[in-house]
Amino acid sequence: MRNTSNVSSGPVTPTTHVLPEVHRWLDSVRVITKTVATGQPLPEVLDLIALTAASLMGYEFCGVLIPDPERRTLTIEGSSGLSADYLAQVNADRPVRLDQPTTMEAPSSTAFRTGSPRAIADIEREPQFAPWGGVAKEQGYRSMISVPLMQSPDLAIGTLNCYRRSTHNFGEQEIALLTVLADHAAIALTTARLRSEEARRMDELLVLNNELHQQRDLLQKSEDIHRKLTEIALRGGGVAGIATALSILISRAILIEDTQSGVLGQSSRTVAFPDDRTELHADGEFRCHPVLLAGSEVARIWIAPGSSALSSIDERAVEHAALVTSLEVLRSRTADEVQWRLHGDLVSDLLGGEPGALDTVVERAARLGHDLSLGHSIVVVALSGVQTGQVDNCLQQAVRRVHLWAETATPRPLSAIHHDRIVVLIPDVGQSRTARDSAADRIRSLTGSHTPHAVATAVTVGPCTQVGEYTRAHRSAVGALGMLALTGKRDTTVSLDDLGLVGLLLQLDDTSQLLSFADRTLGPVRSHDIARGTDLMKTLRAYVASGLASGDTARALHVHANTVGQRLRRIQTLTGKDLARPDHAMEVAVALTVGDVGEASSLV
Template sequence: MPQIALELLRLLAQDAPAEQLDASARELAADDPATAAAARELAMRVRAGVDASRRREAELSALVETARELASRSDPGAVLEAIVQRARALVGADVSYLALHDPDRGDTYMRATAGSVSARFQALRLPLGAGLGGLVAQTERPYWTPDYPTDDRYRHTTEIDAAVAEEGLIAICGVPLLVDGAFVGVLFAANRSYRPFRRDEVALLGSLGALAAVSLVQSRRAAEAAAALDALSAAHGGIEQAAAAHDRFTALVLAGGDVADIAAALGEVLGCWVVVLDDEGVRLAGHGAAPAPGEGVDPLAEAPAVRESEGTGRLAAADGLWAVSVTAAGQRLGTVALGGRDALDAGQGRTVERAAMVTALLLNLRMRAAEAERRTRTELLGDLVARPAGATADRDLVQRGKLVGARLTAPHVVAVVHCAPERRRAVAFAAASGAALAAEQGDAVVVLVPGEDASAVADDLARRLGGVEPATVGAAGPVVPARGLAGAHAEARRTADALLALGLPGRGAAAADLGFAGLVIGGERADVDGYLDRVLGPLADYDDRRGSDLVGTLAAWFATGGGHRAAAAELHVHPNTVAQRLGRIGALLGPDWQEPERALELQLALRLRRLRVNG
C-alpha cells in the first residue's frame, strides 16, 4: 500500500492525466488488489477535482475576456458576430447561432450564425412554443437535447425540421437572453452528432447569454444615441452649430461621456448656462454661470418653466429660462434647464429637446448599469453571508469580488444597519462609499468595510447614515470575507438588535463595546462563548500555553475581596505568588482591569465560566 500510494501521489504531483493514473494503479494492484482499488479511486477523485477547478477557472477567464471584447464593440452587428463566435468556441460546438425577438410578429428570427452552411437554416423564424428555440422563447428558460430529430418533448414543425435537417444538426442547447426581465432573444450551441450537454456547459452558455444580452442592449442604445445625435445636428438652424453639436455629442456619447459632458457641449453650442436636474430636483451637472442652488430646495427645481415642462414633457419657457423634461420609456429622469441668452429660435429649441433625448439615453444607461452592479454586489454579499465562518477561501468568490473591486482575502469588518424600511435602498447606496460591498439583506442593510476596527466602523456608519431618521449599526470583525461571514454577520446583527433593545437607536457599536449588557439583551441568541473569549481570552490563552492558573487566581482574588493573603490561603500558595500572578494579569488585561466597570465585567465573565465548567 505505501508503494502504491507514493506512486500515485508522485503522478498527481507531476500533473499526470487520469489515464496514466489508472494505468499505474492497475500495474501496482497485483499484490494487494483491494487496497490498490481504494487508492486508485481516491487518486482519480483528486484528479477529477483538479480538472474541474481548472475548467471553472478557464471558463471564468473566458467570460471575463468575452465581456471585455463585447464592451469594446459599439456596432450591434459586430456584437452579434462576436457573441456567436465566442459561444461556439467556449462550448466546443459545431454551430452556434442567435435568434432575436420580434415583438411585432411575436416570434424570433435568425440574426447571426457561426459554423452554419445552410441558407434555409440561416433564414429560419421560430414561432413561440415551436421547436426547442420556440420553447425557450416562450418559457424564458434553457432547454437542451442530445438528439433533437427524435426528441418528442418539443413541438416539431415541417419548416423547422427541414431547416435543421439541411444544416445536419442533432444535439441542440438554447438559453434565453434576458435584460432586467425583458426577453431579447435566444443563444444556441449545436452539434452535428449525438451529444448529451452537461449541466456545467448549459450554465456556461447561460452566463455567456447574460453577458451577450446586456452588451446587445447597450450597443443598440449606443446606435440609437448616435442616430439621435444625427437628428439633432440635422435639425439645428446653423451649419456651424450643427457640425459642432454632431461632432462633439457623437464623440462624447460613443467615447463614454457623461451628462456633465453633454451639458457643457450644449452650453457652448448655444452660448448659455446649462443645468441638469435629476427627478428629485438635485443638480447632476452644470455649465456656465447658472443661478446658485442655495440651501434647501433648488430654486431651479421650482421655476415655472421647469414645472410646466414636467407636466407637458415638452420645451417650456418662462422668466428668461427654458426647460425640457428628460424622459425614457415613459419615466421622468430629470430636467435640462438653461438660460442667460436671448430667445431660442425653432431650430435651437429642437436642439435643446434633442440634447434632452441624448441625456435621457445616458441617464437610462447609467441607471441600468447601476442596477446591474447593485444586483451583482447583492448576490455576492448574500453568498458571503451564507457561507459558514472558517471555510476554505473560495476561488470563485474571490474572482467575483475582484470584478467589483473588492479584495475578499483581506481583513474586513461586517456591519448590520437597522433603519426605516423605506430608507434601506438609500442607506445601502450611501454606505457604499468607502465600503467593499453594501446591500439590502432581509430586514436590514449589510455593509462590508475593509479594516480591522469594528467599533470605529460602526461609529462612522452610524454618523454618516443617520439623519432625520436614525441608523443603528452593529459591527463585528475583523474577518476574511472569502472564508465566510456567517458568524461575524450573526454577531453584528445581535449587536444592532441589542442597541435597539437598550433604547439606543442611531448609535453604532461592536459587541465588545456593549459588554455584559449586550449579552443580557441577546436573549436566546446571546453569544456567551464570544463574550468569555473577549473578556477572559488573554488569561485563558496564557494558562493553556504555560500551564498556569491566572483565571483561578483572579477568581480567588475577587472572591476574597481583593486581599492577597486571603486569596493565597484560598489557593494554597504564598502571598508573593499571588502578587506575581496579579502583575501578570495586569500586563495581559491592561492597567484598568481593577476599575469598577472593568472589574464588574471580569467578575460576571468568571461567574459565567464557572457555571459553564460546573454545569
C-alpha cells in the first residue's frame, strides 16, 4: 500500500492561475453583453469596449474607430483614457483615411483593410505614423496596436486601438487575446447597431402611427365640418348661413362677397370690414380665400384677424366653406337664370305689344309675384363705357343688384334685361313724383356701381295703367336715352317731363313727319358736312345750346370767334334762314331738336 501521508500538495498548477483570469474576462464580456441587451446607446457601448480592453490588458489608452457611411475615414467614437482634445484633433484634423495608397496609410487603415492586426512597437521609428506624431506626443503614448472588428471574414466594421506610454513589443499571445476581445466587441457592436436600428424603426412606426391617428382625426373633423356646412346650404341658409357657421368653426369674423365686392354673407355686424377690401388684402391682417367655380373666381371669403394663426383644421374648414359657397353660388345662379329668363320673357312680351302675348302677361306676372293690375312707372337704364366682351356680365351683375333691392320693396318691382338695357317696372301705389324719381335714381346707381368705367343713364316714364300702354312708354324712354346720348348727357336720371318739348315729341307715335320737317330745314347743312367734312351741324348745336352767343360758342368749340362767324354765315346761306331774326332762329332750333328726337326714336 502507497503511503499518501507524505505526499506533498506540490506547486500550484497553471490552471489555478488561469481560472481567475478567465472569470475576469468572462465577467467583462458579460458586462458588455448586458449593456447591449439593455439597449444602452451605441456611444456607451463603444466606450465600454474601450474601457474593457484597457482594463483587461493593462493599456493606458484605448479607442474604438468606426468608418463613416461612405467608408472613407475612421473616427474615434468610443474611448478610454484619451483626452477630449486628442479626440477632437484626430477626428477633426487628422481622421484616418481609408482611401490613401498603401504606402501612406495609417496602422488603423491597414488593419481595417486587411482584416489583420497591425502593431507598432515605437511610433517614433514608424514614418507612416508621422501625421499623428504630434497628437501622440501630447497624449503621451509611444506604442500602439490596431485590431480589426470583423462582422464577417470579409467585412470589417471598425478597429480596436490600444496604446502604451512606452515602447512595447506586442507578442503573439497578447495579440491573440486582443483578437478574441475584438471578436466579442464586433458581435456587441453589430448587435447594438441592430438594436439601435430596430429602435429607430420603432420610433418611426410610432411617429407614423401617430400621424395616421392625426390624419384620421383630421379627416373625421373635416367630414364633420363638411356635413355641417352642407346641411346649412340644404336647409336654405344660403351664403349668409355659411358665413355664420364658418365664423363659429374658426372663431373669426367672416365676410363673403361676390367678384363685384357685393356682400353675399357676413357673420357679424360688430366687426368692421372696410369698404376698400383690396387694402385689407395688402396689409396682411385680413386673409382672402378665393371661391372657384369651374376654375373661375365667383366669390371671396374674407377672414378677420385672430389671436393666433389658423390651425390645419381651421384651414380645412375654410376650404370646405369655399366649396359649399361655390355650390351655393351655382344654385343661386341657376335659380337667378331661370327667374331672369321668366322675367325677361314676360317683360319682352309686355313691351312688344303683341295682342296674343298681352292676353296672358297679367296672369304670368301674378305667378311670379307681380301685380300688373296696378299702375307701374317704367325705368329704363342704359350702360356706356363698358368693353364689348363685358356687357353681358355687367348687365347680369346689375340686374342681380336691382333684383336684391326689389326684394325689399312692397309691392315688388319687376326687373329684367331687355335689348341690352335694364328695364324696371315700379308699382305706383300713390307715390309722389319725388319718391318715383328717388327710386329711379337708386336703380341707376345700383346698375352702374361696382363696374369700373361704367356709366349708367336712366329715363323714367309713366305711370302706365293698362298693359297696352307699356309699349309706347318704353319706346319713349328709349328715345329719350338716345336723345341724351346724342347731346352728350350721361350719368343722370331724367323723366319725360324734365325734357319739356322733347318729352312731348318723343311720345308721338309717328316720327316720320318730324324727320321730314327737320330734313327740309337742316338737310342742306347735313349734306354739306358729309360732302365737305365740315362741322356745321356741331357748330349749330353749340350755338343753340349757348343761347345764340357767338363768343360762348367759340369757347365751347375751342375755336376762334371769327371761325364761328364764318360757319354761321355758311349755315344761313344753306338754310336761307337769318339767325339774327328770332322767328328764323326758333325755326332752326326746333328743326334741330325735332331731328334729334326723330333720330333717337329710330334707335328704338
